[in-house]
Amino acid sequence: MELDYLATVLLSSLSSASVLLIATVGLAIVFGLMGVINLAHGEFIMFGAYVALFATRSGVPFPLAVVLASVVTALFGAIVERAIIRHLYGRILDTLLATWGLSLVLYQSAVLIFGTVTPGVGMPQSNIEIGNYTLSTYLLFLILVAVVLIGLLYWLLTRTGYGIVARAAIQDPETAATMGIESGRINTATFALGSGLAGFAGAILLPAFPATPSMGFAFVIKAFLAVVAAGPVTLSGTVAAGGVLGSIASMTASFYTTVMGDVVFFIATITILRIFPLGISARWRLKL
Amino acid sequence: MRDRLKGTKVARAAAVVLALTLGTGTWADDDIKVGAIFDLTGGLNIYGIQQSQALHLAVDSINAAGGVLGNQITVIENDAQSDLAKYTQYTNTLILRDQIDVLFAGLTSSSREAIRPIVRQKKVPYFYSALYEGGACDKQTFITGASASQQMSVLIDWAVREYGPRIYIMAPDYNFGTISAHWVEYYAEQFGAEVLGADFLPLTVTDYSPTIQKIQAADPDFVVALPVGANQTGFLEQFAAAGLKDKMGIVSTNYGSGNQQVVVSPDAGEGIVASQEYFMWIDEPNNEPFMALWEEAYGLDEPIISEAADVWNAVHVWAAAVEIAGTTDNDAVIAALESGVSFEGPNGTVSMQPGSHHLRQNIYIVRGNREHAFDVIEKFEYVAPSFEDEVCDLIANPDTAEHFVP
Numbered sequence: 001m002e003l004d005y006l007a008t009v010l011l012s013s014l015s016s017a018s019v020l021l022i023a024t025v026g027l028a029i030v031f032g033l034m035g036v037i038n039l040a041h042g043e044f045i046m047f048g049a050y051v052a053l054f055a056t057r058s059g060v061p062f063p064l065a066v067v068l069a070s071v072v073t074a075l076f077g078a079i080v081e082r083a084i085i086r087h088l089y090g091r092i093l094d095t096l097l098a099t100w101g102l103s104l105v106l107y108q109s110a111v112l113i114f115g116t117v118t119p120g121v122g123m124p125q126s127n128i129e130i131g132n133y134t135l136s137t138y139l140l141f142l143i144l145v146a147v148v149l150i151g152l153l154y155w156l157l158t159r160t161g162y163g164i165v166a167r168a169a170i171q172d173p174e175t176a177a178t179m180g181i182e183s184g185r186i187n188t189a190t191f192a193l194g195s196g197l198a199g200f201a202g203a204i205l206l207p208a209f210p211a212t213p214s215m216g217f218a219f220v221i222k223a224f225l226a227v228v229a230a231g232p233v234t235l236s237g238t239v240a241a242g243g244v245l246g247s248i249a250s251m252t253a254s255f256y257t258t259v260m261g262d263v264v265f266f267i268a269t270i271t272i273l274r275i276f277p278l279g280i281s282a283r284w285r286l287k288l
Numbered sequence: 289m290r291d292r293l294k295g296t297k298v299a300r301a302a303a304v305v306l307a308l309t310l311g312t313g314t315w316a317d318d319d320i321k322v323g324a325i326f327d328l329t330g331g332l333n334i335y336g337i338q339q340s341q342a343l344h345l346a347v348d349s350i351n352a353a354g355g356v357l358g359n360q361i362t363v364i365e366n367d368a369q370s371d372l373a374k375y376t377q378y379t380n381t382l383i384l385r386d387q388i389d390v391l392f393a394g395l396t397s398s399s400r401e402a403i404r405p406i407v408r409q410k411k412v413p414y415f416y417s418a419l420y421e422g423g424a425c426d427k428q429t430f431i432t433g434a435s436a437s438q439q440m441s442v443l444i445d446w447a448v449r450e451y452g453p454r455i456y457i458m459a460p461d462y463n464f465g466t467i468s469a470h471w472v473e474y475y476a477e478q479f480g481a482e483v484l485g486a487d488f489l490p491l492t493v494t495d496y497s498p499t500i501q502k503i504q505a506a507d508p509d510f511v512v513a514l515p516v517g518a519n520q521t522g523f524l525e526q527f528a529a530a531g532l533k534d535k536m537g538i539v540s541t542n543y544g545s546g547n548q549q550v551v552v553s554p555d556a557g558e559g560i561v562a563s564q565e566y567f568m569w570i571d572e573p574n575n576e577p578f579m580a581l582w583e584e585a586y587g588l589d590e591p592i593i594s595e596a597a598d599v600w601n602a603v604h605v606w607a608a609a610v611e612i613a614g615t616t617d618n619d620a621v622i623a624a625l626e627s628g629v630s631f632e633g634p635n636g637t638v639s640m641q642p643g644s645h646h647l648r649q650n651i652y653i654v655r656g657n658r659e660h661a662f663d664v665i666e667k668f669e670y671v672a673p674s675f676e677d678e679v680c681d682l683i684a685n686p687d688t689a690e691h692f693v694p
Contacts, residue, residue: 012497012501015497111329116337122553126529133504134504139529208522212521218493250497254497261493
C-alpha cells in the first residue's frame with residue numbers, strides 16, 4: 001500500500017467521522033440532556049439546509065447563511081418544544097410518535113413547497129493534492145468545523161450559567177426547581193439548542209450534500225446508532241462513538257467496498273452495545 | 289412572483305391529493321377504466337408525481353379527442369407512498385373492486401416484480417414505464433422505458449471512443465445497480481474496453497470519500513456513475529470538488545431521470561454525460577406540442593423527466609391497441625399490442641416489439657451544461673432492445689414469465 005493512499009484514507013476517514021459528528025451532535029444533546037428522542041432530527045437538518053439554500057440564493061454570503069439557518073432552526077425548535085414536546089415529558093413512546101409524525105409533516109411540506117428538486121449551492125472547487133490523490137478542501141475543512149463545534153459546546157455546557165443550569169435541571173429536576181430554576185424554560189432552550197445544531201449541520205453540509213426533502217433520512221439512521229452507542233456521557237460519548245464508528249466504516253469502505261463499510265458500521269455498533277450495554281461511556285467519570 | 293410560484297405549486301400538489309381522494313368518484317357505466325399506481329409521496333416521488341401527471345395529461349388528451357372506441361376513459365388512481373407492499377395491495381383492489389381494463393404502475397424494479405404475478409393471474413394488461421435494468425418477460429407486461437442494454441450499448445460505445453478503454457463503475461447496491469454493472473462489463477468487452485473496478489453503494493450511504501479514493505487509485509478513463517434518488521447526487525458534487533472531472537469522463541444511464549441535474553451545482557453538473565430515451569431538450573417534431581401541453585397543465589419549473597414521456601407513450605400505445613382490437617378485452621388487446629403498434633411520441637417514433645414487449649425507440653446522448661440542463665450531442669435512431677429481443681419471445685413462448693439477467 002502506497003503512503004499517499006494511506007494518508008488520504010486517514011484524512012478522509014477523519015472527515016467522514018466529522019460529518020457524522022456534525023449531523024449527530026444536536027440529537028445527542030436533546031437525548032442526553034432532556035431524555036427526548038427526536039425522530040424529526042433528520043428533518044430539522046433538512047430544514048436548516050433549505051434555510052441556508054434560500055438565503056444563499058437570495059444573495060446572503062454562505063457563512064452568514066449558516067448562522068441564519070442555525071438561528072431559524074433553533075427558533076423553530078423552540079416553537080416545536082412549546083407546542084408539542086413539553087406536553088409529553090416523561091412519556092418516551094408518545095414523544096417518539098409525536099416527533100415521528102412531525103418528521104412526516106415536515107418532509108411532505110418540503111415536497112409541497114419546494115418540489116422534489118431544488119438547485120444546490122455547490123462545493124468550492126478546490127482540492128489538496130497528496131501524492132497521486134486529491135481531497136476536496138471543503139471535506140477537510142469539515143474536520144476543523146467538527147473540532148471547533150465540539151469545543152464550543154463543551155464550553156457552553158460546562159462553563160456558562162445556562163450549561164450548569166441545564167445539566168442541573170436534568171440530573172435532579174426537583175432540587176433544581178427548589179433552587180429556583182425554571183426547568184420549563186431551560187428545556188425550551190435545550191431543545192432549541194439541539195434543533196439549532198441540526199440546522200447548522202444541514203447548512204454547513206449543504207455544499208457537499210445537496211438539499212432534498214428526503215436528505216434527513218440518509219443521516220438519521222447512523223446518527224441514532226451513534227447516540228445509542230455513545231451512552232450517558234452526552235458529549236464525549238458521542239465524540240468517541242461517532243469518531244470510532246464513522247472512521248472505521250469509512251476506512252473499511254476505502255480498503256474493501258462501501259457495502260462492507262456499512263456492514264462494519266452496524267457490526268461495530270452491535271459489538272459496542274454487547275460489551276457496554278448502556279453505551280460506550282457508561283462508566284466514564286466525565287461530566288459531559 | 290416567488291410567492292405566486294409557490295402558490296401554484298401548493299395548489300398543484302393539493303390538486304393531486306384531491307384527485308386521489310375523489311378518484312373513486314362516479315363514472316358512467318360504459319367508461320373505460322384505467323388503473324394507476326405511482327409513488328405520489330415518499331422518497332420516490334421525484335419520479336412518481338410526474339408519472340402520474342403524464343398519465344392524466346395523456347388520458348385527458350385522448351378524452352378530448354373523443355376517447356377510445358367512442359368511450360371516455362376514467363382514471364382510478366392510488367398512491368403507493370414509496371412503499372412496496374402498497375403495490376400488491378392496490379393492484380389487487382384495482383382489479384377486483386374497480387375492475388380496471390388496464391394498469392399503469394410502478395417505478396422501481398421491485399414494484400414491477402410485485403405487480404407482475406398479479407396481473408398475470410388476473411389477466412389485465414400492465415404497462416411499466418421507467419428506465420430499468422432490462423430482462424422482464426411476461427405476457428401481461430409491457431415496458432415503455434429504455435432497458436439497460438438499450439442505453440448501455442450506445443453509451444459505452446460512445447464513451448470508449450470519447451475517453452478511452454479504462455472504466456470504473458459506481459452503482460447503487462440493488463438489482464438495478466448490479467445488473468447495470470454487468471451490462472457495463474458486457475459492452476466493455478464488446479468494445480475492447482476494461483472494467484477496472486466497481487463500488488456498490490447502499491442507498492443510505494452519505495460518505496462518498498472512499499469511493500472517490502478508489503476511483504483515483506484505479507485511475508480510469510471514465511466513470512460510469514448510476515446515482516439513484518436525490519441523495520446520491522452528493523456523490524457527483526464531491527466527485528467534482530475532488531477535481532476528478534478534469535482527469536476523467538463521467539457517464540450515466542440514469543442521471544437526469546430524477547432531475548438530478550437541477551440539484552447539482554453548475555460546476556458539478558457541467559460535462560456529465562447521460563443517455564436516455566427522452567430529455568426535454570431534444571429536437572423532435574412532437575416534443576414541442578407535448579411540452580406546451582405539459583407547461584399549460586403543470587408549468588415547467590421542474591423539467592420533464594424521461595419517465596413522464598414513458599407513461600405518455602404507454603397510454604397512447606395502449607389506446608392505439610384498443611382501437612385496433614375494437615375492444616378492451618385482455619386477449620384481443622394483447623394480440624393488438626403484439627401486432628407491432630407504433631406511436632409518434634415526444635421522443636420520435638416508438639413501436640412495441642411483438643416478441644419482447646419492450647419499446648423500440650430513440651436513445652439520446654446528452655451532456656450537462658451550466659444551466660442545470662442538457663445539450664444533445666448524439667441521437668441514436670430507433671434502438672432495439674437487443675437483449676430482450678434475443679432472450680424473450682412471447683409469441684413463440686406465451687407462457688414465459690421470467691426476469692432474464694445477462
